[in-house]
Amino acid sequence: MRSAHATQDTYRCLFHNVECAAKVGTPRTPAEYREVLARISADKRRQWYDWTRSIRENKHEDGWLQLHDVMQPVFDVSKLDLTATVKCKPIKLRLKDHCVTAVMCQIRTDHDKTLIRQSAMQKRTSLFALMFAEDGTLLNANQAALRKFGPDCLESNTFHLKDLFMEGCCPGGQAEAIAAYEKAYEACFKLGVESYRHPIPRISSKTGELKWSMMEMWPMTDPITGKPAVLVIVHNITQQKRLELQLAQRHEALQREKDALQQEARSLAQRLEAVIHDKFIPKSHIDADTPIDKTLNFLHAFIAGAEPSVQSALDIYHVLTESNTDLRQPVGLESQLLQKSSMDxxxxxxxxxxxxxxxxxxxxxxxxxxxxxxxxxxxxxxxxxxxxxxxxxxxxxxxxxxxxxxxxxxxxxxxxxxxxxxxxxxxxxxxxxxxxxxxxxxxxxxxxxxxxxxxxxxxxxxxxxxxxxxxxxxxxxxxxxxxxxxxxxxxxxxxxxxxxxxxxxxxxxxxxxxxxxxxxxxxxxxxxxxxxxxxxxxxxxxxxxxxxxxxxxxxxxxxxxxxxxxxxxxxxxxxxxxxxxxxxxxxxxxxxxxxxxxxxxxxxxxxxxxxxxxxxxxxxxxxxxxxxxxxxxxxxxxxxxxxxxxxxxxxxxxxxxxxxxxxxxxxxxxxxxxxxxxxxxxxxxxxxxxxxxxxxxxxxxxxxxxxxx
The missing domain is CATH 1.10.1300.10 (3'5'-cyclic nucleotide phosphodiesterase, catalytic domain)
Incomplete structure (x- = not known):
């Protein structure tokens, strides 16, 4: 048993048994204790203060904690097996002439690796279902994942991180799935992102419908080996995708309507400009359309569903059948230009x-x-x-x-x-x-x-x-x-x-x-x-x-x-x-x-x-x-x-x-x-x-x- 005395947030070891001394060595002196606290990261230091405060105020939670997280300021635990955990309990201890509040710490090194990893996963969030090593092998899985992938997926080492990507029905087939896996691997193990998300389409085995899953990946360190690992959760986003598809289809429909309205507006503007600008002065008008223009306009109106007048058809017929018609010159250009009412x-x-x-x-x-x-x-x-x-x-x-x-x-x-x-x-x-x-x-x-x-x-x-x-x-x-x-x-x-x-x-x-x-x-x-x-x-x-x-x-x-x-x-x-x-x-x-x-x-x-x-x-x-x-x-x-x-x-x-x-x-x-x-x-x-x-x-x-x- 080992205990520590707390005085003004300074902790020192009072007693430790032979087995404890063999595993964690000599306790740190007060000076070493303060030096370690100054050297560790701000997050670790804040965790240490929070934990000791919960002990003093009797608000701590029972349970096994990582030995490194708890005892590093008091003992040199850098060489200790990472699987070691500690369970702490506040006690009253009578010394020669006074009583002190102490913490009794019990160290265990015989934990099951699965429980340790499970504890690490739970510590991050209860949503994570799978833990994979850097080489893609499965390290741990919760009950829901074991039901889905089979109870032997942990022991047989046959389930791989890549298999999650291969389950999908990507448009590009296996090549696209492998490319997606390689991109996710690089993000999590090479680039060190905080998290990575990848949507996966799949076909339902029951209904044959297209469904969507979102794979979320969060890098971490394996508490057993200390090597890089990744936590994975896969959740259904089919409903979200359906809504996105509906919104996209609606957006496309609105865009088509907008384009049609803009085209109609441009057409009206062009027609208006043609009316305004096919003239020499505001009070006169010159018809600059050639026989080809008139024929094409007639056909365009007919194809568009309009009903051209019989008179316009007869006018085009007469123009085209005249022997001296120049198809590329405005109809009656000379007479139009020389009419006194038309212009100077x-x-x-x-x-x-x-x-x-x-x-x-x-x-x-x-x-x-x-x-x-x-x-x-x-x-x-x-x-x-x-x-x-x-x-x-x-x-x-x-x-x-x-x-x-x-x-x-x-x-x-x-x-x-x-x-x-x-x-x-x-x-x-x-x-x-x-x-x-x-x-x-x-x-x-x-x-x-x-x-x-x-x-x-x-x-x-x-x-x-x-x-x-x-x-x-x-x-x-x-x-x-x-x-x-x-x-x-x-x-x-x-x-x-x-x-x-x-x-x-x-x-x-x-x-x-x-x-x-x-x-x-x-x-x-x-x-x-x-x-x-x-x-x-x-x-x-x-x-x-x-x-x-x-x-x-x-x-x-x-x-x-x-x-x-x-x-x-x-x-x-x-x-x-x-x-x-x-x-x-x-x-x-x-x-x-x-x-x-x-x-x-x-x-x-x-x-x-x-x-x-x-x-x-x-x-x-x-x-x-x-x-x-x-x-x-x-x-x-x-x-x-x-x-x-x-x-x-x-x-x-x-x-x-x-x-x-x-x-x-x-x-x-x-x-x-x-x-x-x-x-x-x-x-x-x-x-x-x-x-x-x-x-x-x-x-x-x-x-x-x-x-x-």
Whole structure:
């Protein structure tokens, strides 16, 4: 028997028998006692104080306690068998001349291992059913677990922690179950988590229904061996899973309803915008639907369950059966544009000439060789000199380093902004670039997005080529200059990589698109095709009045690329099957006369980029509009000089120029095309938003002009 005397929470051993001395050694001195208390953890120290207090106040509970937990401050028990336990009982002890309160401690080392482990499990919580060793063998199980897994599961060592995982019916089969076991093992025995939970699906042997169990695992130390172990409890969560499934199904149903409502809202908003914006001014309306559009709308309404009117079917029938119907041009475009009630007559003539050609050369009219509409010989001579003047690209030899050396920190930041900004300030960038905005942007995109690397381009020759092309744009042109082309290149890049068009294109097509944007207005003369045709310009004669400018842009750029110092990529130069067709198709598609013939996403991409200023910030967009108007005025000045009738909206002596036709251009050309692009490529929605903002600005200005009061 061993007892301890308690004085002011300091304990010392008073008596211990021979067997006790043999097992636990010499008692600690008071100094050693205080040293041990200071050294042990705060939790252990608090447990010691709580236990001694319960002894003094006679509130302790009878039962066997771990010897280490109770006697460590009083004896050195570090080498004692961990299975040893102690049972304590308070007693009164008479000494020589006084009585003391003492604790009689009885030590036992003959406990059954199962009882010790069971006691350890109960100490954690009564819910735990199983205890497993680190190697997965079963160490202990409560009565409920023994009934489920069989009474021999402890003695036979045939039940393994992995078996709990294998009981489930995982979708991935045995492989998924083993992976789940390995993950749980790592969490409990390697990562040292406080607890780990894993849901297990299983099929009921009675009903065949799917049921769910939750396995909870709590790491601990085996009280017998002192090695890592884990406590496990498995409880039924089928009802919880059913509720979760019902909630998930309800959430999915609500999400579908939400998506349907949002789609309906978008559809209504688009219809409303179509009603609002298919007009030039608030009081007029232009029907921009082509025969194909009308037919598709009719079929869509029919498929959706609507009942289209017989009259709408007859209208489509009559349009489609007319011999001169252009399926890709709005029905009755000419009559709509020239109706006085629809818009300003001059505006209508300008739009018609832009989209179909000069009125003097439309079917049913013939130019009079002796009339004032024919240019003089002097003017023809001047046009020949204009053609010679297009060869502005003298020998330019530069290095890749010369482009890189021209980059300032401000320009580098602007180039990074150009990668993602739909309303990039091209005028600010051009001012910083000091006349080299086009070459800097083009070289940046070719290098930054690995186009040059993929095609093995020579960087020195590429730098030379882009500078030569840049030099081919006349800075005297108010609109068709290198800054405009730099803007087109940047918008082309955004449509490819931010809009998502590049995802449906090959590397060769992407490279061809960058190239087409770079050269699409190369050596532009500052006048339109109608002017060249009316003046019998050598380019019009060379290309038989068919897109003379656009044909020249492509041909002249190819001649530059075949110069030895500019042959930056032999592969592209010889790739006649992919490269040239894409470039020719895209550049010729920028001719407004072919607007209603655009059928491919390649043509639509460059066409959207070419008029991309419609989506620019309002100040930038209006600056471009007025610069284009000035370029048209300059053409009107030339037409007056050589004795030709001035084209609609190109006479600067009249009130306003092409800025008067912005509502019509947006309605017939801009909005339908940008909307079609955004419908196919959702990433291009910011571009359409910018177009809509600028349209509303022109609409507000038109309304204010109609109602000055």
């Amino acid at each position: 007559t001059e505006v209508g003539m300008s739009m018609l000439q832009l989209l179909t050609g000069p009125a003097a050369f439309r079917e049913g009219t013939n130019p009079d060789p002796e009339g004032s509409s024919m240019p003089s010989r002097k003017s023809l001579s001047r046009q020949t000199s204009m053609l010679k003047g297009t060869d502005r690209c003298q020998q330019v030899l530069i290095s890749e380093a010369s482009i890189s050396a021209s980059l300032t920190p401000q320009l580098e930041r602007m180039l990074q902004d150009a990668d993602t900004n739909w309303q990039f300030d091209i005028f600010a960038f051009s001012a910083q670039a000091e006349g080299h905005a086009l070459s800097l942007l083009s070289f940046h995109f070719f290098e930054r997005f690995n186009v040059a690397e993929k095609f093995g381009m020579d960087p020195v020759k590429l730098a030379t080529f882009v500078r030569v092309i840049e030099k081919g744009y006349d800075p005297q042109n108010p609109y068709h200059n290198s800054t405009h082309v730099a803007s087109v290149v940047q918008m082309t890049h955004l449509l490819l990589h931010q809009g998502g068009v590049a995802k449906v294109m090959t590397d060769s097509q992407i490279c061809s698109t960058y190239y087409a944007a770079l050269i699409h207005d190369f050596e532009h003369l500052g006048v339109n095709n109608d002017y060249l045709i009316k003046t019998f310009h050598p380019l019009a004669v060379m290309y038989n009045d068919i897109s003379p400018l656009e044909n020249h842009h492509v041909a002249a750029a190819v001649r530059v690329m075949f110069r030895p110092e500019c042959m930056f990529c032999q592969r592209l130069a010889t790739d006649t099957a992919l490269f040239r067709p894409v470039v020719v198709n895209q550049v010729l598609g920028t001719d407004m006369k072919k607007h209603f013939d655009i059928t491919s996403r390649f043509q639509m991409l460059l066409k959207c980029a070419d008029i991309g200023h419609l989506a620019a910030a309002p100040d930038t967009h209006k600056r471009w509009a007025y610069q284009l108007e000035e370029e048209f005025f300059q053409q009107g000045d030339r037409e007056k000089e050589i004795g030709l009738p001035v084209s609609p909206l190109m006479d600067r002596s009249n009130k306003g120029g092409i800025t008067r036709s912005q509502m019509g251009f947006f309605s017939i050309v801009g909005l339908p095309m940008f909307k079609a692009m955004a419908d196919v490529f959702e990433g291009a929605q910011p571009m359409l938003d910018g177009v809509m903002a600028n349209y509303r600005s022109w609409e507000a200005a038109a309304a204010a002009a109609d109602n000055p009061g």
